[in-house]
Amino acid sequence: AIVEHALSLIQPGDVIALDASTTCLHLVKQLPNRPLTVLTYSLAIANELVPKTEINVILIGGYLDRDSMANTGLHAEKMVESYHVDKFLFSCHGFDLTRGLTEPSEAHVQLKKKIIEISDELILLTDSSKFRRKSLVRFLGMEELNRFITDDQLPEEAIHELEEMGVEVIVVE
Numbered sequence: 001a002i003v004e005h006a007l008s009l010i011q012p013g014d015v016i017a018l019d020a021s022t023t024c025l026h027l028v029k030q031l032p033n034r035p036l037t038v039l040t041y042s043l044a045i046a047n048e049l050v051p052k053t054e055i056n057v058i059l060i061g062g063y064l065d066r067d068s069m070a071n072t073g074l075h076a077e078k079m080v081e082s083y084h085v086d087k088f089l090f091s092c093h094g095f096d097l098t099r100g101l102t103e104p105s106e107a108h109v110q111l112k113k114k115i116i117e118i119s120d121e122l123i124l125l126t127d128s129s130k131f132r133r134k135s136l137v138r139f140l141g142m143e144e145l146n147r148f149i150t151d152d153q154l155p156e157e158a159i160h161e162l163e164e165m166g167v168e169v170i171v172v173e
Helices: 002-009 022-030 043-049 074-080 106-117 156-164
Strands: 015-018 036-040 055-059 063-065 070-072 085-090 094-096 100-103 119-125 137-140 147-151 168-172
Touching (some): 022 119, 156 168
Parallel strands (some): 147 168
């Protein structure tokens, strides 16, 4: 349901960035073959997009992280700097209203930060199971999000607090 709503936000002609999350992999599996540009550092996502010939794919190069099948590192970060993205759709390992969004990998965090810098809109796609889960490296404050698509198990008080921060929270069933 999170992916279905995220798909409704992607318009023909958009330039979107996708992280190396399993959520974004599910998204591209359902993404229609229509004119778009997708910037990603995920080999699995790029591979899924190969047969979708209407979609231009920009695969960020760098050091291969075999666990996540993603490219990271200084070369990847430098490559990202020359682009502009309309929407960055991504997930996280954990999120907390005070600590923000966190990941276990410094290399992934550094690359996500670079993509955040070039993005007009930041859209978090994650379910409530990651609420109050903290990981090693913080990469974004919750208040910096534009949209947050999540499931209906996130506590009401958390949704209210996020909305007070200016985040559009979209709850799907």
